[in-house]
Amino acid sequence: MARVTIMIPTQRRPDGLAVAARSVFAQTGVDRAELELVIVDNDQIPSAKPVVDDLAKVAPFPVLYIHEPRPGVANARNAGMAKATGELIAFLDDDEEAPAGWLSALMAARERFNADVVFGPVKARAPDHIVEHRDYLERFFSREGPVEAQILDRHYGCGDSLIRRAALPDPVAPFSAERNHIGGEDDMLFGHMGAAGARFAWEPAAWVWEDPVPSRLNLSYTLARAFAYGQGPSSHCAAAAPADYLGVARWMVIGVGQALAFGVVAGFKWLTRAGDRAEWLDRAARGLGKTFWWGPFKIQFYGRTA
Template sequence: MAPRISIIIPTQRRLDGLATALRSALAQEGVDPAGLELVVVDNDAVPSAQPAVEALGAGAPFPVIYVHEPEPGVANARNAAMARAGGEFIAFLDDDEEAPAGWLSALIDAQARYAADVVFGPVRGRAPEGQVRHRAYLERFFSREGPAEPGVIDHYYGCGDSFLRRSALPDPQRPFSAIRNHIGGEDDLLFGQMKAAGKRFAWAPEAWVWEDPVPARLTLKYAIPRAFAYGQGPSSHCAAADPPDRLGVAGWMAQGLVQAGVFGALAAFKWMVRAPDFAFTLDRAARGLGKTLWWGPFKIEFYGRRTV
């Protein structure tokens, strides 16, 4: 019998986080395991995660499937998992996330209640206490916040901690665009297309997960360039529309220029006086600059680097 729900976890050389994510996915409660499967897609050049996945999958309450996608790129990895998954619904969990036992059932309940094509849940960033500078900012940076109450929403979030109806996707097997393999945002592009097609999004505040970034990401050196890249999203999305939304691009660029100038000056002042919220202001300036400098030479590659 084909599974009704496929949980997908993409990974690349993050075995400790993957083990935590896997165990949490296998410990879900309130869902019939007969209708579940777990698909782990390894985007390393060599199948480095295979032994760990097979060991953790031994004796699991539902099938655990390992997929090796050696071609680097976040869209490649997600598409490889989608092509292998058999579920009518797809739940995405990242390899640095940990899902409480009621996570999946909360997503399922929200999908049924609101007849949603995609459901999103909150993400709660965690950073080690006393070991990380700008901890409050970094925990907020790696978090996803939303409405206090569940319901239909008119916008979308990222793919981690999401629940998709496969039949609503523009391509049920390979919905993620390879043009975003290296810079990310493949999920934004997909959900933007779905929004334009009139698909329904919902928010489930009870379907929250923890996010535990690797130590290398718990720095401003990582977070601020990432904030810049997030800022590029609205301008890039307008430019990628068919036909291109040039008026939208111009509007976002103008807004970004003002945002970068105002918050850049404020961030410089806060840095000089050692204000505790300096990083929050610098983030706002970086996102504004990203809206303005969004095209080719300014794109930052966060994904798709081959490792051996």
């Protein structure tokens, strides 16, 4: 078995961090002698250290604590990569909980498909008191994919993934610091890897729970996030070298059409109090994001520690 680093970046989520880490300790079907857990604390002060110290006392394998005070998820992940010793890097978020067979499923799929990166599903669960738009909110924070394990022609995000370190363009600092404040550093990395011929795979058995932060379980947050997601294709074309201005124009036109069409449907659904009204508003927001993607319209979700 290759040495595996499980990495959890965290910022001011002590309870979620403890749940995520303890789920890592409970993994089965793997050689624990070849595992290590790297926890990266992306707060200005080392606020997660007391939690990590307590976790380390009951851990079945080494736990390494890293304090990265520079704000931004790319900085946090790069700080962890610089200290990690694994040939394989498994990423788990600090609001996720992995079933006991999670890691072994990721590793089996990597061997089966000779994959450079393996992704698994994320199943969001909202607290019982969330009633309005509950189905939409759980779907929003979930990750769905093919029913069968298979090779992918696309990629997903970093949470719940296993990466072969040797396939990274930079094995020490692969995540772009320019994405610290807006996110998408994992999409940029996997996009570059895909263009270089990396092999992606999907394993439905490697699923995790996600418990979204309660303050995010509302339309104010999800629609702003949907708008930011919509900005991705246009921003990606603009950031290409050389810039793909034709691609930018194409996505902006598509965005206008989506915003108008989905917006009209969303308005009707809202007037009739249809159960799926939030989904249509989400689609309209993503269309707007494709259209308004540049500087003053960028929304900062990351890179804040103050």
